[in-house]
Amino acid sequence: MTISAKRAPVRVGVVGLGRLGKRHATNLAYRVPGAALLAVCSPLDDELAWARDALPEPRLYAEYDAMLADGDIDAIWLVTPSSLHAEQIVAALAAGKHVFCEKPLSLDVAQCEHVLAFAREHPELQATIGFMRRFDPSYRDAYEKVMAGKIGRPFMIRSQTTDKNDPEGFFVRFAPNSGGIFLDCTVHDIDIARWFFGHARATRAYAAGTVALHEGLRECGDVDNGVGVVEFEGGRLAVFYASRTMAHGNDTHSEIIGTAGALSVGHNPRASRVEIYDESGVRNECTPTFFDRFEEAFLHEAQAFAASIGARGERGASGSESAGATLADALEATRIGLALREALETGTPVVL
Amino acid sequence: MTISAKRAPVRVGVVGLGRLGKRHATNLAYRVPGAALLAVCSPLDDELAWARDALPEPRLYAEYDAMLADGDIDAIWLVTPSSLHAEQIVAALAAGKHVFCEKPLSLDVAQCEHVLAFAREHPELQATIGFMRRFDPSYRDAYEKVMAGKIGRPFMIRSQTTDKNDPEGFFVRFAPNSGGIFLDCTVHDIDIARWFFGHARATRAYAAGTVALHEGLRECGDVDNGVGVVEFEGGRLAVFYASRTMAHGNDTHSEIIGTAGALSVGHNPRASRVEIYDESGVRNECTPTFFDRFEEAFLHEAQAFAASIGARGERGASGSESAGATLADALEATRIGLALREALETGTPVVL
Amino acid sequence: MTISAKRAPVRVGVVGLGRLGKRHATNLAYRVPGAALLAVCSPLDDELAWARDALPEPRLYAEYDAMLADGDIDAIWLVTPSSLHAEQIVAALAAGKHVFCEKPLSLDVAQCEHVLAFAREHPELQATIGFMRRFDPSYRDAYEKVMAGKIGRPFMIRSQTTDKNDPEGFFVRFAPNSGGIFLDCTVHDIDIARWFFGHARATRAYAAGTVALHEGLRECGDVDNGVGVVEFEGGRLAVFYASRTMAHGNDTHSEIIGTAGALSVGHNPRASRVEIYDESGVRNECTPTFFDRFEEAFLHEAQAFAASIGARGERGASGSESAGATLADALEATRIGLALREALETGTPVVL
């Protein structure tokens, strides 16, 4: 993906410098031809210290508002807590900035709709939600094959997001604010299903789940393993699986089944091309986290965002899907994720 | 699986000589040390002609009753249409014969219960239903690993039975009597789930499905692709998938997920150990039918049945599970399969 | 491979009841339709006791000559020490018996030629050497694909026979009489190469080797890991690898490379269809020994031998290749194996 960078680079300000924020900032600083990392924003001193050391002379902001006031910044890149996303996106758009925001848009449908309505009044600005799987080379390859008709009509998707078990159960603390396993994990699979199904509308959702290891989740009605069945218009079906308790690693795997064939993406979550032959048999190690699995996707996502804004300038037109998931996509993912959560709680399918 | 055959062999009569009946008869004739194929029964002349030619001098019967009257026969082996199973089992038991019967026991719960009640009065006779997957070496290997605690506590099973598409849709004709995709195909996955879950009780079932290719199924309310979610007591979950429309072959695949690891049985339905490197990439061919996939399982099943009856004689005791699925197992599989069908029809979970 | 058995069965006498002899005897007794196990011969009481217990009333012989004098025996099945093969084959043919003999025919070319000359005078008798890989379903599948032109013209074969390491190094004791690693292990790969190359003539052989673990081998000039390069007429090449020191299991693997594609047989020596997902990654266990790997091949080999002798009777003609490797094949394998050993010793290629 070699990109010419002859037009003026998009000047980006990254907000939030946790683990994922650091990666985004580094990508934007060094690996995205059409982008320049102009500024970073964090309330934490050590994160700003990291930026000073690791990035090429960025402007440092402790306050989001101060960064928005920086007229040299073209685009805001939000890697902040989910609960802040909606209001920070609105503020960025209001300040005349393009905006990229990590998923989810919001766990609240009304809030999602509010952001959409606001964005609709700013068609000159790009607003993208970070469903990075759409930029993973393997998912992209599968998508192109499906679009080219290689498997006939796709009518079923099975997709899973399963994390390596954290014996400390550190994530249990965040469970109450995560929206539950379907909104936190499955939302990626939902987006994949919608993408491969041509953004067909979901019509019904059912879910079941269990607590296999992390009893603390029961308090907030969450599970550490959940399955969901979502029906889409046109006789399309999706089956999702999310887990926090895998022994072998982060295992993100999707299958797209069509009338003339099927595709699997990432069946074996191999960490590399190495196979080990020893007394345990023949084996490969696995990607430990989504970070390792989607390293390239995060980079391509940033490259596509930068390219899309550059192209906007030239076209004087609104952004295309190639920039990634839109606010509308994010709204739909939230809507379906909430339906799965409700189905899990009630034991009854939810009609959408 | 070398078996000594010093005790008198079990003398078997096979009923029904369709494709599967022929295989059972040939196995019993030549490959099951403790068994002797004494007789076969079929209403069709050409099937009897085949038997005369291919088997070692079997007695030939055109009528089931006449075979039951043959006092030299120890065990009846039913490979007849499903609708006859229940009554033929009862007749065999009444005639004092052990009985092996292909699945399903019956599509009707009351009928299943009637057979169970009848069998309970004949504890000296073995009655086994042919869920052959329990005898597949790979399923058996997985089962032993699970029992040995290798994956901790198993709490989730994903299992599928998917057939290669028959472009003629020949099977559509039989759909009205098959009981639908869940009773016809998923019943095997249900039995596998129950087996791995230590015969835990199912508590709730949900299903969804679609007609991807075979429109003729709509008439009888059936689908060619269906998914089911079944909850079991103790926080255990099963997700099933059945399909009639695979492009690549018969793909029977199960995953057993535990608190300390997971097992997959048959992920890639490879036909052999051959891999082909050509312009299409690297590939392996797939087992075209369940026949090819479970060739060994059918043989081991017969060997286990024969061994079990021999052991009964010695123990003077009732048969063990090692002989295969019991009538009670078959009843439960039918009960769950019916619940999935009802859920598919109503769009509502069925409480069991 | 269901075989009708309407003609009179071939009555077989098995000589040698070690581990492999027991398997052959059991196969012939219970699993080969056209064969009947009439007698066994062993100088060891406990082996005869095993036969009495495990086989269906065989005649028991302690002396080979006595067995040869038994006029009811049609075919002799030799599973004896390699050093006895040549003379026992000649004696069997002289007694008017068909003969199957485990590989190798002999480690001495002159002795091989003597047996061939003798057999040529008895064209009415079948003499087969047990290169069982030709009967493995996967090798057979590959062979048929090659013959059907699926990979164009095959010009290169890579083939390996590698055993799981025995930390006791028990085999070191037998090394002096084994003929060395190439005659003991690689001889199977040589036969496979010749088979796939249409029995083309070998023209030059080179070898190199090392002692990785078993120092005791140095005494007799043997190695525990060896590689060989053999050129065949018509610009065909074979590369062989033999090892006694694998950690993961018996790994028998062959690749056949052609002008339009390639085939691999047994790349991953998986023990079953089970994959294990745990902290070590994703893995499969491996076939521990050639016994486990070639269980089916041994059976099909016996079935083919029996079928071939039956067919001889009908045709009144000489045996076909479908019965397995001929004495001439065995002679060539020995000749090439000896050339590899000489090349290893001298560090110089040997012209054949």
Added chain:
Amino acid sequence: MTISAKRAPVRVGVVGLGRLGKRHATNLAYRVPGAALLAVCSPLDDELAWARDALPEPRLYAEYDAMLADGDIDAIWLVTPSSLHAEQIVAALAAGKHVFCEKPLSLDVAQCEHVLAFAREHPELQATIGFMRRFDPSYRDAYEKVMAGKIGRPFMIRSQTTDKNDPEGFFVRFAPNSGGIFLDCTVHDIDIARWFFGHARATRAYAAGTVALHEGLRECGDVDNGVGVVEFEGGRLAVFYASRTMAHGNDTHSEIIGTAGALSVGHNPRASRVEIYDESGVRNECTPTFFDRFEEAFLHEAQAFAASIGARGERGASGSESAGATLADALEATRIGLALREALETGTPVVL
């Protein structure tokens, strides 16, 4: 591999802008934190035009000498025809520049030695030859596992470089100047073997080969498929395979076999994580060229070179191996490659 770039970047001039040169230039321009692409050099107008368009304002040189005279350039990056490498490296060192040069150093041992002697007089300058496989993440992973003792003592390496067949046989034209298949392709495998064997000395080389498809190669004594066996001191062995005629893609595969296990790198040259299920079975597509296979390796190689020069400045010391293969490594690879060529021509092992 995120690298801080707080020290002044290494200013690089790239020479040669063919396909591989373009990739190096683009990497250095946009993806290597510690490097700045200052200038490019090519005698071809269209290559300079490409640079003007695709790169961030590089200085453009048509003449190598003019570029060497540019005092702002710290390091020269040679992606020129092999026959120019030796003299261009010497000139770069003479001009006081660090130098990176694509493999091979030279096909002539005396010339290699001359460059080494010259470089020895300039210990303050880094000189690296581009054996990029050392920077491939999977090879790197395997290397670290071997160094950590995971497979015991490595004693055998099997490594292959096989290219997808070009039906046009375009490469045949270049064969006379390529040095033959072992110097052109196998040289990478030789470097890998030396790397994993701790740079042990090779003691003997043997080779054989065949022309499977490209008859034109016979004229210059080359082959399109060749195998080599190289013995190293300490009882270590390497077996190489090179081919120009694969149907399925570029298949670069290495196995490192040790006394306690083995590693395989790239057994299946999968192009992505996608698997396709269709009438041909289950398959994955393959990397078409070494370009696709080693995209990451080229990038990491450049990053390591830049980091190494930066570190030199700080240490005031000579470069470490972490910068990649040294001139001495390249000399040894050439020496072994020439021995394989001689062995192929003479049919006799060459003692090194």
